Amino acid sequence: xxxxxxxxxxxxxxxxxxxxxxxxxxxxxxxxxxxxxxxxxxxxxxxxxxxxxxxxxxxxxxxxxxxxxxxxxxxxxxxxxxxxxxxxxxxxxxxxxxxxxxxxxxxxxxxxxxxxxxxxxxxxxxxxxxxxxxxxxxxxxxxxxxxxxxxxxxxxxxxxxxxxxxxxxxxxxxxxxxxxxxxxxxxxxxxxxxxxxxxxxxxxxxxxxxxxxxxxxxxxxxxxxxxxxxxxxxxxxxxxxxxxxxxxxx
Amino acid sequence: xxxxxxxxxxxxxxxxxxxxxxxxxxxxxxxxxxxxxxxxxxxxxxxxxxxxxxxxxxxxxxxxxxxxxxxxxxxxxxxxxxxxxxxxxxxxxxxxxxxxxxxxxxxxxxxxxxxxxxxxxxxxxxxxxxxxxxxxxxxxxxxxxxxxxxxxxxxxxxxxxxxxxxxxxxxxxxxxxxxxxxxxxxxxxxxxxxxxxxxxxxxxxxxxxxxxxxxxxxxxxxxxxxxxxxxxxxxxxxxxxxxxxxxxxxxxxxxxxxxxxxxxxxxxxxxxxxxxxxxxxxxxxxxxxxxxxxxx
Ligand code: HEM
Numbered sequence: 001x002x003x004x005x006x007x008x009x010x011x012x013x014x015x016x017x018x019x020x021x022x023x024x025x026x027x028x029x030x031x032x033x034x035x036x037x038x039x040x041x042x043x044x045x046x047x048x049x050x051x052x053x054x055x056x057x058x059x060x061x062x063x064x065x066x067x068x069x070x071x072x073x074x075x076x077x078x079x080x081x082x083x084x085x086x087x088x089x090x091x092x093x094x095x096x097x098x099x100x101x102x103x104x105x106x107x108x109x110x111x112x113x114x115x116x117x118x119x120x121x122x123x124x125x126x127x128x129x130x131x132x133x134x135x136x137x138x139x140x141x142x143x144x145x146x147x148x149x150x151x152x153x154x155x156x157x158x159x160x161x162x163x164x165x166x167x168x169x170x171x172x173x174x175x176x177x178x179x180x181x182x183x184x185x186x187x188x189x190x191x192x193x194x195x196x197x198x199x200x201x202x203x204x205x206x207x208x209x210x211x212x213x214x215x216x217x218x219x220x221x222x223x224x225x226x227x228x229x230x231x232x233x234x235x236x237x238x239x240x241x242x243x244x245x246x247x248x249x250x
Numbered sequence: 251x252x253x254x255x256x257x258x259x260x261x262x263x264x265x266x267x268x269x270x271x272x273x274x275x276x277x278x279x280x281x282x283x284x285x286x287x288x289x290x291x292x293x294x295x296x297x298x299x300x301x302x303x304x305x306x307x308x309x310x311x312x313x314x315x316x317x318x319x320x321x322x323x324x325x326x327x328x329x330x331x332x333x334x335x336x337x338x339x340x341x342x343x344x345x346x347x348x349x350x351x352x353x354x355x356x357x358x359x360x361x362x363x364x365x366x367x368x369x370x371x372x373x374x375x376x377x378x379x380x381x382x383x384x385x386x387x388x389x390x391x392x393x394x395x396x397x398x399x400x401x402x403x404x405x406x407x408x409x410x411x412x413x414x415x416x417x418x419x420x421x422x423x424x425x426x427x428x429x430x431x432x433x434x435x436x437x438x439x440x441x442x443x444x445x446x447x448x449x450x451x452x453x454x455x456x457x458x459x460x461x462x463x464x465x466x467x468x469x470x471x472x473x474x475x476x477x478x479x480x481x482x483x484x485x486x487x488x489x490x491x492x493x494x495x496x497x498x499x500x501x502x503x504x505x506x507x508x509x510x511x512x513x514x515x516x517x518x519x520x521x522x523x524x525x526x527x528x529x530x531x532x533x534x535x536x537x538x539x540x541x542x543x544x545x546x
Contacts, residue, residue, distance in 0.1 A: 040275040053278060056271040060364075062278050069285040076286050080293070100307040107304070118297035126293065128322050139353075139506055140376070142363040142499065149354035156351040163322060170320050179308035180317035188319070188326055191335035208310065248364035 052237050054245060061246045066141070070134035074162075075233065077127035084120040085222065092172070094218035096211045099174035124166050131162045143247035151239040154232055161229045168221035171214060182217070183209050315526045324520030325513055331528055332394050332420075334470035342478070346509070353506075357498040369503070371494045376507040378494070382485055383511025390477070391519055394419050395530050420473050424465040435464040482508065 009017075019025070020032065034040040041055035060066055091110055092102045106113035135155060138144055144152035171182045186209070190200030205212025240246065272278075305314075319327050329338035362368030367376070392398050399418035402408045416422040416429075423429055439461050486504050489495040495504055525531035 034275060037273060040273050044274045044279075050275070050279065053274045056268075056273055057278060059270055059272045062272055062281060064281065064285075066366075069281065072282055073285060073289055076289060080290075096308075103304060107301075114301065115294075115297055118300070118302050119293060121302035122293055122296050122300070126289075136506075136510070140372075140503075141366050142368060144354040145360050145363045146354070146358055149358075152354045153351045156347060160347065166322070167320060173304055174308045175303075176305040176308060176312070176314045177303055179310070180314035181319050184317050184327060185319040185323055188323070188330065188335070188339035192340040193336050196336065196340070209308075210310075246364065249368070250360055250363070 052241075054241060057245055058248055060248060067246070068133070068137060070130055070137050074127055074130045074134050077123050077130060078229065078233070080123050081120060081127065082226065084116050084123065087116050088120055089222060094172065094214050096174065096214060099172065099214060103173045103175075124169060128162055128166055131159055135159060141247065145247065148239075148243050148247060151236060151243060154236045154239060158229065158232050158236060161225060161232060165221065165225045165229065168217040168225060171209070171217045172221065174214065179209055182213070186213075316524055316528055318520070318524070321517065321521045324524075325516035328391070328516040328520035328524070332391070333474035337471050337475060349505075353502055357502050359497065359499060362499065369497070369499055371496070371500060372503050375489065375494050375500060375503050378489070379485065379504045379507035380511040383508035383513075384515050385511075386481065387512045387515040388519075391515075391530075397530060420469050423469050423473075429465070431465050436466070438462040438464060 031039060031043070034043045044050045044053050044055045088106065091106050091113070093099065103117070106117055108114075110116075138152070138155065167182075167185060170185075171178045186200050186203050189203060190196045192199060201207065203213070203216065204210070205216050306312075318324060326339055326343060329342060332338070367373050389398075396418045399409075482505065485508060486495055486501050489500075489504055495501050519530075522533040522536065523530055525536055
């Protein structure tokens with residue numbers, strides 16, 4: 001029986017070794033690529049980004065056709081929107097005098113500005129569509145049933161928050177599309193009996209869409225609603241774990 | 251994709267059926283990574299091909315016609331054309347969100363969870379209810395916008411005239427020449443004092459809360475609310491009679507699928523088929539549509 005002989009390290013091995021087995025790299029990633037089941041579980045359990053997951057899941061749940069990744073993609077859109085949103089915030093000032101010019105400026109003078117704005121816009125639309133599809137997937141797989149009742153409710157709140165995030169962002173370019181869309185949208189809120197006009201007044205900070213409305217929508221859009229959404233998402237994800245992972249036939 | 255199954259010796263059966271489980275790393279993390287990558291690429295591509303719209307600077311004096319809310323609210327805006335604004339814009343979405351949130355408290359069975367369309371009739375139930383919502387909404391919109399009456403007249407020479415004007419649009423019922431409403435019917439007092447809570451600003455006035463206008467109430471609230479609630483109940487009842495709806499889960503499937511049909515139809519009509527003055531037009535005649543490439 002042939003016994004495997006130690007071979008000479010190749011150039012590749014040497015480079016690999018230099019790159020990944022040095023002091024600095026090891027200070028960031030304590031282990032190499034996790035190639036044993038034990039280490040793979042450890043990395044999921046101990047890594048701050050991965051530890052939202054359990055270490056193992058039922059095999060039916062990694063099938064794409066079970067979730068179509070819709071919840072995860074919704075979350076991914078949220079992350080992407082945060083990144084592109086922060087970049088847009090560098091250039092955008094929510095004042096009636098500047099807002100529109102700033103957007104034009106972003107599109108024409110800022111390096112990759114148009115791209116950032118496009119990404120932010122299309123991701124926002126994608127998030128609304130994805131969250132809706134995610135809800136349908138949860139519904140048609142019967143995943144709202146006990147013990148996941150409350151997570152479904154948290155989901156409904158997230159659905160509303162997603163709509164509101166998108167709606168408040170819609171005003172910010174301060175163009176005719178934005179202005180009239182928000183006028184129409186808040187008129188809908190204003191039509192409520194008794195509380196309607198007051199609600200509209202609170203939303204807009206006045207009777208019409210103007211400077212006060214812009215600053216309110218901006219504040220809600222960049223901090224108020226994202227914060228709320230982040231909190232509810234944290235609860236949502238935590239509850240998935242607490243409820244024993246994704247639903248599966250009993 | 252490498253699938254690592256954590257195997258346990260068969261002699262030690264575990265309550266959590268570990269044999270059926272896979273490791274999150276690599277199996278799930280891999281799928282997540284790929285789908286995130288795919289979406290990033292797709293969105294970059296989309297952003298490269300299509301610019302976000304930017305019209306002229308906001309101007310309160312120049313009305314955008316048609317003035318439209320963001321597309322995901324156009325379903326409500328479409329409803330608004332057919333009924334009382336508070337009913338369409340506030341009551342319907344609020345009630346629907348509450349009903350949606352209450353789903354799991356209504357259907358508490360744990361059967362059939364975690365599988366697509368697990369219940370016997372769920373696929374045909376879904377398709378049928380969706381179709382009813384989809385086509386039913388289209389029919390109602392065409393009818394209430396007078397299109398059906400127009401076609402009847404154009405193609406068959408049939409016209410209801412004044413007496414049957416309500417067949418063209420429900421609003422005709424308000425007209426005293428169609429229905430001989432007595433004078434008092436349009437101002438029935440129900441409060442004998444001036445109620446002014448939280449009511450201010452343009453348009454708000456003393457009379458807001460004091461009188462009922464019966465014809466308007468009937469046309470703007472009674473009939474549409476009756477349609478929405480009545481049709482829903484009728485559909486569920488009919489499917490129950492047929493034997494497709496047997497459990498609470500089935501009833502929810504009917505409700506949800508019907509809703510999706512209605513919601514999509516309203517959104518599509520509101521987005522692509524409403525032109526200046528909110529008239530029904532063909533999408534290719536529409537100019538201000540979000541995201542058309544090259545739009546100024
Ligand atoms: C911002 C919005 C949302 C995010 C980021 C989100 C994220 C997620 C993720 C990542 C999962 C894991 C499984 C999957 O990807 O499908 C999940 C599961 C779930 N979501 Fe959401 N979700 C959101 C909105 C909603 C909505 C609108 C609903 C329902 C009304 C909902 C109800 C649920 C339920 C019940 C589960 C457990 C599903 C199961 O056990 O199979 N979520 N969500």
